[in-house]
Amino acid sequence: MGIADQINAIQEELSRLGVKLIAVSKTRSVEEILEAYHAGQRVFGENIVQELVAKHDELPKDIEWHLIGHLQSNKVKYIASFINMIHSVDSLKLLKEIDKHGKKHERIIDCLLQIHIASEDTKFGLDHIELIELLRSEEFPRLQHVRIRGLMGIATNTDNQRVVKEEFCELKSLFDGIKASFFKDTPYFDTLSMGMSADYKIAIEQGSTMVRLGSTIFGNR
Numbered sequence: 001m002g003i004a005d006q007i008n009a010i011q012e013e014l015s016r017l018g019v020k021l022i023a024v025s026k027t028r029s030v031e032e033i034l035e036a037y038h039a040g041q042r043v044f045g046e047n048i049v050q051e052l053v054a055k056h057d058e059l060p061k062d063i064e065w066h067l068i069g070h071l072q073s074n075k076v077k078y079i080a081s082f083i084n085m086i087h088s089v090d091s092l093k094l095l096k097e098i099d100k101h102g103k104k105h106e107r108i109i110d111c112l113l114q115i116h117i118a119s120e121d122t123k124f125g126l127d128h129i130e131l132i133e134l135l136r137s138e139e140f141p142r143l144q145h146v147r148i149r150g151l152m153g154i155a156t157n158t159d160n161q162r163v164v165k166e167e168f169c170e171l172k173s174l175f176d177g178i179k180a181s182f183f184k185d186t187p188y189f190d191t192l193s194m195g196m197s198a199d200y201k202i203a204i205e206q207g208s209t210m211v212r213l214g215s216t217i218f219g220n221r
């Protein structure tokens, strides 16, 4: 199947379930992205700031760009004017920097807090204690130019579906708990970004509202 057919098939499956699709376009050419765009896809995810900025410059302006990869504080300035959502916020320091640049551009930038759920220690993200510390910090409520929309997590890269399921289940419980304790009166805390090509079906079963699919749409990298 070509890119357009894949987009159509997956969009149909996901829209029935009420799950939002981020088409992960890292390493893909502008032509490949345009093929997905012409099939109706408007939301794309990139993991490297430089590549994201170049593609944003070149591609149609009604694309919604999501940053899904690790973000260094000193690179926030390159994306603050246009980014739609940052999935990879993993420290108060980074959140403060995003807030600062959001203010400069008179924008409120949607963010997800990335939670470490995988057993590999190479993956970025906050653990439960760090998450609570961030949300309870004195500085957090003062940040007026960021909006925490929810949580994001990456499961262990394994064929063992039980492990993946447990990690997603744990993230969903954390999401529900955090929503009840810290975001009870904020209906915009509604996004749980979990699931990639290999595990998105399990993620949706466990309560994902947003999946990040690259190879399923564009083929293997």
Ligand SMILES: *Cc1c(COP(=O)(O)O)cnc(C)c1O
Residues within 6 Å of the ligand: 024, 026, 047, 068, 069, 154, 195, 196, 197, 198, 212, 213, 214, 215, 216
């Ligand atoms: C690359 C990437 C994806 C997409 O991976 P696929 O296996 O191609 O679907 C999703 N999320 C993040 C954070 C990624 O870096």
